[in-house]
Amino acid sequence: MNEALSRPAVVSRVSELVGCTPLLELCRTMRALGTELVYVDDGSEDLATAAREELAEELARGRDNTVFTEQHNNPSNGVGYHPVAHELHQALDGRLDLLIGAVGTGGALCGTAGELRTLMPDVTTIGVEPKGSIAFGGPAHDYYQSGTGTPEGAEIGALVDFALIDEGVKVGDVEAFATARAVARTGLLIGGSAGGVVHEALRRLPSLPPGTTVVALVNDGGEKYLDTVFDDGWLAARGLLAPDVEREIDERLGKLRRN
Ligand SMILES: Cc1ncc(COP(=O)(O)O)c(C=O)c1O
Numbered sequence: 001m002n003e004a005l006s007r008p009a010v011v012s013r014v015s016e017l018v019g020c021t022p023l024l025e026l027c028r029t030m031r032a033l034g035t036e037l038v039y040v041d042d043g044s045e046d047l048a049t050a051a052r053e054e055l056a057e058e059l060a061r062g063r064d065n066t067v068f069t070e071q072h073n074n075p076s077n078g079v080g081y082h083p084v085a086h087e088l089h090q091a092l093d094g095r096l097d098l099l100i101g102a103v104g105t106g107g108a109l110c111g112t113a114g115e116l117r118t119l120m121p122d123v124t125t126i127g128v129e130p131k132g133s134i135a136f137g138g139p140a141h142d143y144y145q146s147g148t149g150t151p152e153g154a155e156i157g158a159l160v161d162f163a164l165i166d167e168g169v170k171v172g173d174v175e176a177f178a179t180a181r182a183v184a185r186t187g188l189l190i191g192g193s194a195g196g197v198v199h200e201a202l203r204r205l206p207s208l209p210p211g212t213t214v215v216a217l218v219n220d221g222g223e224k225y226l227d228t229v230f231d232d233g234w235l236a237a238r239g240l241l242a243p244d245v246e247r248e249i250d251e252r253l254g255k256l257r258r259n
Pocket of ligand 1: 103104106107108146148149191194219220
């Protein structure tokens with residue numbers, strides 16, 4: 001474990017300098033765990049995904065005990081989620097109607113959905129990406145939900161299997177973050193992309209027949225986003241602080257808890 005952690009991880013210098021994503025917290029955590037950070041600096045504030053991947057591949061080449069995980073193009077990413085399908089099948093006694101999940105590389109939702117279809121073929125799958133992401137069409141623009149979606153200029157991940165996604169929807173940063181913050185007040189700290197997924201689930205609930213079982217996949221917890229999604233100043237500086245939207249979601253969640 002310690003040996004693995006001392007291996008290099010490739011990150012963007014830009015993200016660290018401008019602090020524009022929760023990568024900053026992630027970098028600190030990795031460093032504390034003994035990881036050597038190798039920076040990509042392409043001189044711009046643009047996404048440096050391609051540059052990071054190229055360098056990671058180069059670093060891994062010829063080194064012992066080092067792998068380039070290539071998550072956008074690695075079938076193991078999806079296979080890693082097969083147990084989630086079995087867990088859901090077991091926990092819900094085979095009763096699941098709607099599965100909603102974020103789509104970035106496609107591993108989480110399509111990996112789970114592919115295996116679920118072998119167990120519960122009638123499950124409907126809804127993919128959620130940030131507004132501005134391009135897997136479910138345009139227009140493309142910047143977004144702050146991190147770890148998810150396909151930004152302009154990036155290739156749609158090989159694991160995004162549209163045959164396994166019955167419907168693709170987009171959720172804006174304001175709604176996603178407001179939902180994450182409202183959900184946190186119920187006692188569950190979830191990340192920003194998970195806020196988008198839960199927002200979509202809440203939007204659909206009123207129109208679903210009683211007895212429908214819905215699962216919203218939460219990709220990560222919110223502790224990495226204390227300086228961003230859960231920081232009023234960070235949100236306000238980007239025009240993303242929306243107390244009215246949060247209040248509305250608080251009310252919806254409150255009603256659900258009373259039912
Ligand atoms: C925070 C967050 N949200 C959403 C996703 C999207 O999941 P996937 O890339 O499996 O489609 C990820 C993926 O790692 C993630 O880290």
